[in-house]
C-alpha cells in the first residue's frame with residue numbers, strides 16, 4: 085500500500101534497524117522499545133491487522149511465527165512475549181499487521 089509506513093519500511097524506502105528479512109516478511113527493532121529487546125515482525129504484503137487474516141493469507145502468518153521461533157532461538161531468547169494490537173482501543177497505531185516480540189525484563193499479567 086503506497087501510503088503505509090510499514091510497507092515502506094519492508095520495501096527499504098524508510099530506514100530501519102533490520103533484524104531479519106526473507107521474501108515473505110521483515111523484522112526490525114521498534115523505535116520506542118518497551119523492553120530491553122523489542123522487535124517487530126511484519127508481512128511484506130499489506131495486511132491491515134489480525135482481523136484481516138483469512139484462509140487466503142494465513143500461510144504468511146504461519147511463516148511469521150516460524151520466523152519468530154527462529155530469530156529468538158538464534159538470539160538465545162528463551163522467554164518472550166508476542167503481542168499484536170488490533171484497533172485503536174487495543175493500542176494499534178500502525179494499520180499494517182505486526183507482531184511485537186518483547187523480552188529481557190519481567191512482565192506482568194494481565195497486561196495494562
Ligand code: AMP
Pocket residue numbers: 089100112113114115116117168169175176177178179
Ligand atoms: P502498535 O502501536 O501496536 O500499532 O505498534 C506500532 C509500533 O511501531 C510502536 O511500538 C512504534 O514504536 C513502532 N514504530 C513506529 N514507527 C516506527 C519506525 N519508523 N521504526 C520502528 N518502529 C516504529
